[in-house]
Amino acid sequence: MTFRKYLVLAGVTVLAATGDSILSLGMKKIGSVSLHRLPDIFLVVLHPEIALGILFLLGFFACYMTALSWADLTYVLPATSLSYVLVALIARFFLHETVSVTRWLGILLIATGVGFVTQGPALTHKPARSEPDKCMGEPVSTRIQP
Amino acid sequence: MNQAYTWCAVAAIVLASTTGDVLLSRAMKQVGDVGKLFRESGWLTVVGRTLRNPNFLLGILAMAAAFYSLLFGLSWGDVSLVVPAAASLTFVANAVAAKIFLHERVDQRRWIAALLVAGGVVLLAA
Numbered sequence: 349m350t351f352r353k354y355l356v357l358a359g360v361t362v363l364a365a366t367g368d369s370i371l372s373l374g375m376k377k378i379g380s381v382s383l384h385r386l387p388d389i390f391l392v393v394l395h396p397e398i399a400l401g402i403l404f405l406l407g408f409f410a411c412y413m414t415a416l417s418w419a420d421l422t423y424v425l426p427a428t429s430l431s432y433v434l435v436a437l438i439a440r441f442f443l444h445e446t447v448s449v450t451r452w453l454g455i456l457l458i459a460t461g462v463g464f465v466t467q468g469p470a471l472t473h474k475p476a477r478s479e480p481d482k483c484m485g486e487p488v489s490t491r492i493q494p
Numbered sequence: 495m496n497q498a499y500t501w502c503a504v505a506a507i508v509l510a511s512t513t514g515d516v517l518l519s520r521a522m523k524q525v526g527d528v529g530k531l532f533r534e535s536g537w538l539t540v541v542g543r544t545l546r547n548p549n550f551l552l553g554i555l556a557m558a559a560a561f562y563s564l565l566f567g568l569s570w571g572d573v574s575l576v577v578p579a580a581a582s583l584t585f586v587a588n589a590v591a592a593k594i595f596l597h598e599r600v601d602q603r604r605w606i607a608a609l610l611v612a613g614g615v616v617l618l619a620a
Contacts, residue, residue, distance in 0.1 A: 420592065
């Protein structure tokens with residue numbers, strides 16, 4: 349993992365959180381979408397907030413695809429999950445939603461799980477190509493011998 | 495009733511985005527290291543090779559379904575519930591899907607993380 353790769357992961361985190369929050373702001377302005385007027389959901393992309401949110405999410409997508417090209421799916425997802433915390437902060441301070449104590453605890457638990465995964469290797473199914481797991485390349489028998 | 499709607503939207507997001515994530519991850523592994531490819535042959539090659547990958551296109555379709563489910567969900571519930579709930583349930587579903595379909599080595603560390611995240615989701619819904 350290089351500094352540039354961590355920057356890409358940071359891009360995934362920040363752009364996902366801000367993009368979702370802008371979308372939420374836009375959809376709240378538009379109001380509840382009625383199931384009886386389903387085509388409306390395809391027209392909401394014309395609203396400026398929705399368009400801006402989509403722009404942010406496109407940036408997120410580019411970073412996400414880049415990350416997936418050199419890391420496991422089960423590494424990228426948790427490694428970027430600080431965005432849940434970011435979403436809660438944005439919801440609390442910019443969208444003025446109430447974030448209850450239990451929700452904060454839930455977010456904390458998710459973040460803990462996430463920190464757990466980032467301790468491990470980024471790529472596991474093709475260990476021979478880049479950043480091989482040190483103890484994996486070594487046959488077990490050579491380590492057991494006195 | 496709004497709450498039931500919200501959770502239906504969450505279920506739809508989880509199903510669609512797990513499918514999408516697995517397809518996209520497979521596609522990008524086929525494309526290869528984007529950073530390296532970019533330095534060697536420019537961004538046009540990167541974009542071209544990505545866009546011509548059938549797994550990528552299928553993944554985009556699944557993601558589009560997930561995106562519209564998300565728009566529905568956001569119009570019915572709070573962003574601090576819908577986004578973390580869907581994303582972290584997707585994470586657990588992805589751990590299973592990645593092991594089965596992508597042959598990733600989902601070790602003890604990653605399973606514990608999945609359980610912690612699942613616990614977090616229960617708290618979010620409380």
